Amino acid sequence: MRDMKVTILLSALCMLRGCTTYNILVFLPNPIWSHYVQVEHIIHSLGLRGHNVTVMSPYPTKNGTGNVRHFFLAPETSPAYFFGNLMERFTEAPHPIFRLGERKRRADQQVPQLLRSALFRDLISNDNKFDLIFTELFFGFEAFVALGNIFNAPVVTYSSYGYDGDILRYSGAANAISYLSIKYLPYGGPMSLMQRLENTLLHIATVLYTEYWYLPHHDALLAEYIPGPLPRITDMLGNVSLFFLTANTALDGAKVYPPSVIEISGIHLKEPGPLDEDLKTIMDTAKNGVIFFCFGSILKASDFRREAIHAFLSVFEELDQTILWKADLNASEWNIPKNVHIKDWFPQTSVLAHPNCVLFLTHGGVSSMMEAIKHAVPVVGIPFYGDQIVNLANAEYFGYGLRVTYKNLSQQSLRWAMTTVLGDSRFKENIRKASNIFTDKPMSSLETALYWIEYVARHKGAHHLKPLAAKMPWYQLLLLDVIVVYLGAFIIILSFVVKIVSYLVKKYVFKTENFKKKIKSN
Numbered sequence: 231m232r233d234m235k236v237t238i239l240l241s242a243l244c245m246l247r248g249c250t251t252y253n254i255l256v257f258l259p260n261p262i263w264s265h266y267v268q269v270e271h272i273i274h275s276l277g278l279r280g281h282n283v284t285v286m287s288p289y290p291t292k293n294g295t296g297n298v299r300h301f302f303l304a305p306e307t308s309p310a311y312f313f314g315n316l317m318e319r320f321t322e323a324p325h326p327i328f329r330l331g332e333r334k335r336r337a338d339q340q341v342p343q344l345l346r347s348a349l350f351r352d353l354i355s356n357d358n359k360f361d362l363i364f365t366e367l368f369f370g371f372e373a374f375v376a377l378g379n380i381f382n383a384p385v386v387t388y389s390s391y392g393y394d395g396d397i398l399r400y401s402g403a404a405n406a407i408s409y410l411s412i413k414y415l416p417y418g419g420p421m422s423l424m425q426r427l428e429n430t431l432l433h434i435a436t437v438l439y440t441e442y443w444y445l446p447h448h449d450a451l452l453a454e455y456i457p458g459p460l461p462r463i464t465d466m467l468g469n470v471s472l473f474f475l476t477a478n479t480a481l482d483g484a485k486v487y488p489p490s491v492i493e494i495s496g497i498h499l500k501e502p503g504p505l506d507e508d509l510k511t512i513m514d515t516a517k518n519g520v521i522f523f524c525f526g527s528i529l530k531a532s533d534f535r536r537e538a539i540h541a542f543l544s545v546f547e548e549l550d551q552t553i554l555w556k557a558d559l560n561a562s563e564w565n566i567p568k569n570v571h572i573k574d575w576f577p578q579t580s581v582l583a584h585p586n587c588v589l590f591l592t593h594g595g596v597s598s599m600m601e602a603i604k605h606a607v608p609v610v611g612i613p614f615y616g617d618q619i620v621n622l623a624n625a626e627y628f629g630y631g632l633r634v635t636y637k638n639l640s641q642q643s644l645r646w647a648m649t650t651v652l653g654d655s656r657f658k659e660n661i662r663k664a665s666n667i668f669t670d671k672p673m674s675s676l677e678t679a680l681y682w683i684e685y686v687a688r689h690k691g692a693h694h695l696k697p698l699a700a701k702m703p704w705y706q707l708l709l710l711d712v713i714v715v716y717l718g719a720f721i722i723i724l725s726f727v728v729k730i731v732s733y734l735v736k737k738y739v740f741k742t743e744n745f746k747k748k749i750k751s752n
Contacts, residue, residue, distance in 0.1 A: 251280040252361035252687045255353075255381070258287035259303060259344050259371050263527045264597045265390040268476055268498045272364075272679050273298060279680065284360070286349065301349055326414035327432050330439045334447060336370030341448070345373070345455035354380050354456065362386060362687045367467070368396045373448040375466045376456060384691035385466075386683055388474035388494070391617035392482055392596045395433065396440065397475065400467040401491045402700030405707060407433045410485065413620050416613075418627030419483075437704050468701040471691045472682055476596055480603050480664040482624050490695040492682050496600045496668065497675035502583035509554075512571060513581070516552040519588030521648070522581050522607075524556040526595050529614060531557035539564065541641045545648065546570050551588060554581060582607050589652055594618035594633070599625070606665040608657040610647045612636050630661035 256273055258266055266289045273291055276283050277298035284299050285291050291300045344350055363377045367387045378385035389397050395412055397403075411417035412432050417425050445463045452460055460466070471490065478495035479485075487493075505513065513520050523542075525531070531539065539559070546553045547567035555572045566572060578598070581587055582605040590602045594611040599621050602609050609631035611622035625631030632647040651657045673681075686692045705711055 250688070251282065252684070253282045253359060254284070254362045254364060254683075254687075255358075255360040255377065255383075256283060256285045256287070257363065257365040257374055257377060258285070259340060259374065260366050260369055260390075261288045261340075262369075263289065264595060265366060265369070268390040268597065269364075269366075269388060271497060271676050272683070275676060275680055276683070279684075284358075286353070303344065303347070303349065326412075327435050329414070330436060330444075333370055333440075334444055337373070337444075337448065337451075340370060341373050341451055342455070345451060362683065364388075364683065366390065367470070368394055372445065372463055372467065373452055375463060375470065376452055376460055378469070379460055379466060380456070384471040384686050385469075386472040386474070386686055387470055388476070390476055390596065392621065393475055393477045393485055395436065396467075397473050397491070398485075398487075399437070399704065399707070400470060400700060401473050402468075402488050402697035402702075403491060404486045404699075406485065410483070411620050411623070412436065413617050416619050416623045416633075418620065418623035418625070441704060465701070469693075471686045471693065472695070474679060474682075476600070478600070478603075478668055480628075480668040481596070481599055481621065488695070488697045488700075490692075490697075490700070492678060494675040494679045496604060497679060498597055499601060499604055500579055502580040503577060505577065505580050505584070509576070509581075512552060512554070513584045513586050516586050518550040519552070519652075520581070520584065520586050521546075521549070521551045521553045521589040521591060522576070522578070522587055523553060523591040524576065524578055524598070525593040525612075526598060529593055531555070531559050538636070538639050541639060541644055543567060543570065544641050545644045548645065549648070549652075551652070579605075589648065591648070594622040594625070596621060600668070603630075603661060603664050603668045606658070606662045608651050608661050610634065610644075610651055612639065628660060628664060630657055630664055 254276060256269075256276075258269070260266065266287055270291070273283060273285055277296075280297070282297050284301070286301045286303055288303045290302070291298055358381065360381045360383045363381065363383050363385045365371070365374050365377065365385065365387055366389075367375055368389055369391075375385055375387075377383075387397075391413075393410070395407075398406065407430055408426060409420070411421065411425075411429055415425075415429060415432065417429065421429060441464065445467075448463050449460075452463070461469075473491045474494045475491060476495055476497065477485070477493050481495065504510075534542075542555075543564060543566065546555075546569065549569065551569070553567075553570045554576055555570060556574065556576050556578075557572050558574050559572055561572055579601060582590060582601050587605070587607050590598070590607045590609045592598045592602065592609050592611050594609075594613045594617075596617050599609070609622070609625055611618070611625060611631055611633045612635070613619045613622045613633060614636060622631060622633040626633060632651055634643045634647050671678075699707055
């Protein structure tokens, strides 16, 4: 509510000052609701500030104004089509290095279908003009960076799952693999030598795969569906004007960014609304507190193996707390304990904000983790894929949560994690500290995002924010060319020294030996 009031006030001031308004294309092809909701406030607020906003996404824009037009993307862009059964795909998954092809699979599912859609064809063929493109690129949709070249407009993108190695690379950020774990590895805090070796190997493999297989595949898709020559996607990504990250030091530690990378953590967070009477009564009367169990909008409880559901229910029955479980389970098929309330939806923000909420059982997605941090609720997490893995590793490192892998989920492991967090006050103390860090900002994330979007439009791309590193090849960033030159020079010098020493040995040592032999023979 506060953000909305501030936005309206800023809009009024903007109009009084005669601010320039812009034509902005918001292209959001990702079918995952949690990715869209991260920027919903931005879309609405841009409209309130007088900008003409054209939105293309799988979800309708709520609270739209007359100058915000929404176009619905193809129905194939559904989470089920996009992901399939995550339990089957990720619970027994091999090492992340063998899952690099997952990005190409996502791209092959979505990108061709979008490029040949009538909506996209109309978009690029009509005489549309935009001052700025706002889109999500780094989740299988890198091809749509070409919109910037098609419309000759600067591109602003965002990552809805925290910091990302690709974003850091194309923004020209300093290489951080020595102390920041790649997202798919469960390392929070300082890494050991073996962990850094693994992290480095996976980083190099990811760069090689991305540069020489994945992005060239996108280049081929663009060449097939878009007329006219385009630069390589690698070059277009290096030309992106601004990168928004839903990251925060309270969630994933301190990082080094160039000016073109801006954190907008918690931009999706809303003020908690009132609970319905039944739910309010349950939470108000929970003498020992409430545990909230929710795995987001993609993971379904009905996809859990039966042993896992039995483990959850058995442990819940042992606890003194009241459990609210967002699940699509048929209660008649299970022996539901009296302290467990199952519904297919709960108002997550309002539940976590309630003073009686003492624990959040979560999958560790960035949106859920930020809500937990804001409302100072300790977590027990069961990660499955993507940023969830490192988010929960960081929660352990910062001391406000514990994690249990789904593969090793049992009554014993779940009981240990939940009773440990509930029984140790340090977890609550640590997440209170994290909450204070998270909420202590000079301006809200929404205000920050709006300012920088308009800044990029005002400065025609604001390329002065980009370090030279943004357009350097990866091997130059890693100084591999310099290392090769020095190594080659060292080898040449060493071989030259060896030859000289060999020559001197032959000339003087052997000559001396022959001289001594002659003396002895005489």
